[in-house]
Amino acid sequence: MLKIENLHAGVEDKSILKGINLEVKAGEVHAIMGPNGSGKSTLSSVIAGKEEYEVSEGHIIFEGEDIEELEADERAHKGIFMSFQYPVEIPGVSVTNFIKTAINETRKAKGLEDMPAKDMLKLIREKSDLLEIDRKFLSRSLNEGFSGGEKKRNEIFQMAMLEPKLAILDETDSGLDIDALRIVANGVNKLKSKNNAVIVITHYQRLLDYIVPDYVHVLHNGKIVKSGSKELAHELEEKGYDWIKEEVGA
Amino acid sequence: MDLKEKLLSSFLVFENQTEIDSYVSDVRNDAIKMFEKKGFPTKKDEAWKYTSLNKLLKEDYSVFPKQENALEYRDVEKYFIHDIDSYKIIFVDGKYSSHLSETTHDGLDVCLMSAALNKPKYRLVIENYFNKAATTDSLPSLNTAFSKEGAYIHIPKGKIIEKPIQIIHFSTGNESATMLQPRNLIVVEENSHVQIIECHQSLTSNPVLTNSVTEIFAKKRAIVDYYKIQNDTQEASLIDNTFIKQKQESIVSVHTFSFGGKLIRNNLNFYQEGERIDSTLKGVTIIGNKQHVDHNTLVHHIEPNCESHQDYKGIFGDSATGVFNGKVVVEKEAQKTNAFQANNNILISDKATINTKPQLEIFADDVKCSHGCTVGQLDESALFYMRSRGIPEKEAKALLMYAFSNNVLSSVKIPELKHRITKIIANQLGVNIGFDL
Ligand SMILES: Nc1ncnc2c1ncn2[C@@H]1O[C@H](COP(=O)(O)OP(=O)(O)OP(=O)(O)O)[C@@H](O)[C@H]1O
Ligand SMILES: [Mg+2]
Numbered sequence: 001m002l003k004i005e006n007l008h009a010g011v012e013d014k015s016i017l018k019g020i021n022l023e024v025k026a027g028e029v030h031a032i033m034g035p036n037g038s039g040k041s042t043l044s045s046v047i048a049g050k051e052e053y054e055v056s057e058g059h060i061i062f063e064g065e066d067i068e069e070l071e072a073d074e075r076a077h078k079g080i081f082m083s084f085q086y087p088v089e090i091p092g093v094s095v096t097n098f099i100k101t102a103i104n105e106t107r108k109a110k111g112l113e114d115m116p117a118k119d120m121l122k123l124i125r126e127k128s129d130l131l132e133i134d135r136k137f138l139s140r141s142l143n144e145g146f147s148g149g150e151k152k153r154n155e156i157f158q159m160a161m162l163e164p165k166l167a168i169l170d171e172t173d174s175g176l177d178i179d180a181l182r183i184v185a186n187g188v189n190k191l192k193s194k195n196n197a198v199i200v201i202t203h204y205q206r207l208l209d210y211i212v213p214d215y216v217h218v219l220h221n222g223k224i225v226k227s228g229s230k231e232l233a234h235e236l237e238e239k240g241y242d243w244i245k246e247e248v249g250a
Numbered sequence: 251m252d253l254k255e256k257l258l259s260s261f262l263v264f265e266n267q268t269e270i271d272s273y274v275s276d277v278r279n280d281a282i283k284m285f286e287k288k289g290f291p292t293k294k295d296e297a298w299k300y301t302s303l304n305k306l307l308k309e310d311y312s313v314f315p316k317q318e319n320a321l322e323y324r325d326v327e328k329y330f331i332h333d334i335d336s337y338k339i340i341f342v343d344g345k346y347s348s349h350l351s352e353t354t355h356d357g358l359d360v361c362l363m364s365a366a367l368n369k370p371k372y373r374l375v376i377e378n379y380f381n382k383a384a385t386t387d388s389l390p391s392l393n394t395a396f397s398k399e400g401a402y403i404h405i406p407k408g409k410i411i412e413k414p415i416q417i418i419h420f421s422t423g424n425e426s427a428t429m430l431q432p433r434n435l436i437v438v439e440e441n442s443h444v445q446i447i448e449c450h451q452s453l454t455s456n457p458v459l460t461n462s463v464t465e466i467f468a469k470k471r472a473i474v475d476y477y478k479i480q481n482d483t484q485e486a487s488l489i490d491n492t493f494i495k496q497k498q499e500s501i502v503s504v505h506t507f508s509f510g511g512k513l514i515r516n517n518l519n520f521y522q523e524g525e526r527i528d529s530t531l532k533g534v535t536i537i538g539n540k541q542h543v544d545h546n547t548l549v550h551h552i553e554p555n556c557e558s559h560q561d562y563k564g565i566f567g568d569s570a571t572g573v574f575n576g577k578v579v580v581e582k583e584a585q586k587t588n589a590f591q592a593n594n595n596i597l598i599s600d601k602a603t604i605n606t607k608p609q610l611e612i613f614a615d616d617v618k619c620s621h622g623c624t625v626g627q628l629d630e631s632a633l634f635y636m637r638s639r640g641i642p643e644k645e646a647k648a649l650l651m652y653a654f655s656n657n658v659l660s661s662v663k664i665p666e667l668k669h670r671i672t673k674i675i676a677n678q679l680g681v682n683i684g685f686d687l
Contacts, residue, residue: 048638076640088635092653098639101649101683106640141653158639 001026001197002047002166007058009046016042018222019058024166027194031208031233032201034219035241040201041085043219044168048082049075062166076102077109079165083155083172085201090142095154096124098142099161106162127160131187148175156184160191167191168199173207185210205237218244253307253429254289258282260313261395274367274397277381281394288388300573300605301515301544306487309457311429313396319343319422321453323350329418329451334666336447337415339401343422344430346399350418359404360415363433366402375404379437383465383493383521390491390517393463397433400462405442405472414445414664419462421486423454434464438472447667449479452486457512464492468500470524475503475663481510481674484539491517498524498553505662506533507671508543509678519548520558522584527556534655534671536678538567538599547576551584551614560591563655566602577609578619585614591621596628596654598647648679 007020016039024030032040046053047060049072060067067075090098104114115123128135131153143151152172159167169188173181188198188211200211208216208230216232217224220241225248226232236244251259261282265275290307291298321342330338337360340350346362353361359372366372367380381397384390401417421428438444452458468474480488488511496502508514520529535543549558564572574593595604608621628650636646652675662668676683 050634050638052634071643072634072637073640073642073646076638082638084635084638088629088632090632090635090650090653092656093649097684098636098649101645102636102639102641104683105642105645109640109642162639 001063003059003061004047005059005061007043007046007060008056009042009053010056011053015056016053016222017046020222020224022217022224024197024199026165026197028215029192029198029200029211029213031213031216031230032199032219033203033216033233033236038219039222040219041170044082044170044199044201047168048072048080073105074109076162077106080168081159081162081164081166082168083152083159083170085170085174087143087146087151087155089144089146091144093142095138095140095142095157099124099158102158103161123161127157130160130190131157132183133157149177149180152176153180153184156187160187163191165196166199167196168201170201171203172200173202173204181207182210205233208233220245220248253311257313257392257396258286264314264396264398273377274380278395278397281381281386281391284386284391285388285395288391291388297546297575300571301513301542303513306459306513309427309459311427311457311459312425313429317424318345319424321347321350321420321422326350326420326451326453329420329449331416331447331666331670334414334664336413339415339417341399341419341432343420343424343428344399344432358406358409358411359402361402363400363402363435364398366435367398372402375437379465379467380435381465383467383495384463384491385493385519387491389461389489390463390493393431393433393461393491396431397463400433400435402434403436403444403446405438405444407439408441410443411445414447414667417446417448419450419460421452421458423452423456423458425456427457428459430458430460430462432460432462434462436464436466436474438466438468438474440470440472442469443473445475445477445664447477447479447664450482450486450488452483455483455485458482458486459489460487461489462491464490466492466494466502468494468496468502470498470500472497472500473502474500476505477662477664477667478504478506478516479671479674480506480508480514483510484512484541486511487513489515489517493519493521494529495521495523496527496529499526500524501528503530503532503661505658506545507674508533508535509537509674511541511543513542515544515546517546519550521550522552522556522558525553525555527553529556529558530661531558531560531562532658532661533562534658534675535562535564535566535572536651536655536675537565537570537572539570540568541570542572544573545575546573549578549589551578551580551587551589553583554585554587556584557588558590560593561658562593563658564593564595564604565598565651565654566595566604567598569599569601571602572604572606574604574606574623575609576607576621578611578621580610580612580614580617580619582613585616587614587617587619589617589619593623594654595623595625596651597625598628644679645681645683648676648681648683651679
């Protein structure tokens, strides 16, 4: 589904990603861990198509197509979704109107008619129930004044509505209380199928107890320095990153 | 012959044609003298520093349309808000169109200024109110001199008028260039409530210059909601002079939506002549090309315990220019005044400009006055967020701009009107999304 080859990216005079290789197949869950500032969010943003970052080398292949030239919205239309580490507040646009527009624009891009209002309502009801989101919440301005946890839950609600092929969850667990974590993880698992894939970025083993990864990667200083099974996450939780840094340095 | 001379000489003909009513003809004669003395405003006038009429005044306008031009309803239907039951006062090239209009004298007067000026039964109202709010500045004076036709609305005491009143001025472009001087008088007596929608619509690309005067009198506890839809063609210009006198506990709001037109100048003046008055001035301007929109507002707080709320949003693209000049005067007696003013702008092109200037003159000591002006760009991180969810750039920008104007739109009390404005905005931004928030 996703193949990243020797990806180098950065901003003007600073290189952040320094040769990433990663392959994610349909049906898989990958976890990416790594110290603060190692480039996890940058990697997600580059996959999602943030123009601020310049790709100087390498390729991102999504379903067999190099997506380098595609705009962020075109990538979304192809089924790439990123849950933001820091969701942006958009005053004056309600959650409902935003998600309606996102869905209908995606349909338009595929040559489909707008989703009938009735179906849209039903879908909204279904997905907000899945994530135990209060309906009143949906008429509020997007992310404006939302608590940290509410923002994250709202991200997963949007993911549930859009049903992407590849979901990148950037620290979706941070800010969630224990119950919310379970609800959100449960939501992600319900959406999981053999046809889609998830990349989970997290600092903690806790989330991976719910969303169980097939692979765990450690990103350090712009490179994936170690990959392993879910056991690797336990090991990191116990020992921290120093031993890996030493291994890499050695 | 320049336009001023042309107008002065036409006045003689005009005065001969109209029936002589001593009060009104005195007012007109004084007004033409005033205009003769002052002439058109120039950039040397402080209030016209950023808006030049020079180019507009070079056109060879026909001052009185030579022939009557009839319009078929089906040709102009789209300019009406037709999904609501409403009274309609419709003018074509400055002349009343009876078959497009729906007026009444049944319990209230929704009719023509020409009728009110000529019939004895309106004499008292005319003498009490006509030209009693308008100033003697040059453009209002010019209008007063030629005042003859427009809307006349008189709501007696204690009437809640459910049907909004639409005032539409069409120009057919049958003359190569037309100058219009519509004159509206609106008197809303105690405890009455009315909603009015006004627009000016040119039907061809021939130049039109409209210099309009509207006087509104809101008596004790009256409620008036006035909506101005300025979405005319790129060759039509409008100088709107609106004067509002409010009495005790009255509530008046004026919303101005400016999307079309070549040059628009809104002179909007509120005078609070009683206690516990509430005045609201809001506007959304979305323009591009070389369009120019100038909001020049005045709120005069004269008595204690009154409020005023100003909220103007502007979005300027291409080489468009905007001006906001908001003056608030709080007299010494006007203690406990609450006066708020906000003017927020987004420039979406390097060549667009906005000149924004609040002017506060406060002589009372126990008041709450605030003002704030901002000029910014669209939020890039919000754009990326939206695009990453599949909303293309143009639509994402449109949604952000719509959201930016939304708190002005949300106070429009007629849902069909709000819907219409929303559609105009979508059209203006070149997108086909619903925005229904
Ligand atoms: N737009 C930018 N301009 C300058 N530096 C940037 C920019 N974006 C990211 N960086 C830098 O790149 C490095 C990687 O940042 P990134 O946000 O990808 O880290 P991260 O792994 O997600 O960290 P965390 O765990 O704290 O979320 C950091 O040093 C950061 O300061
Ligand atoms: Mg991060």
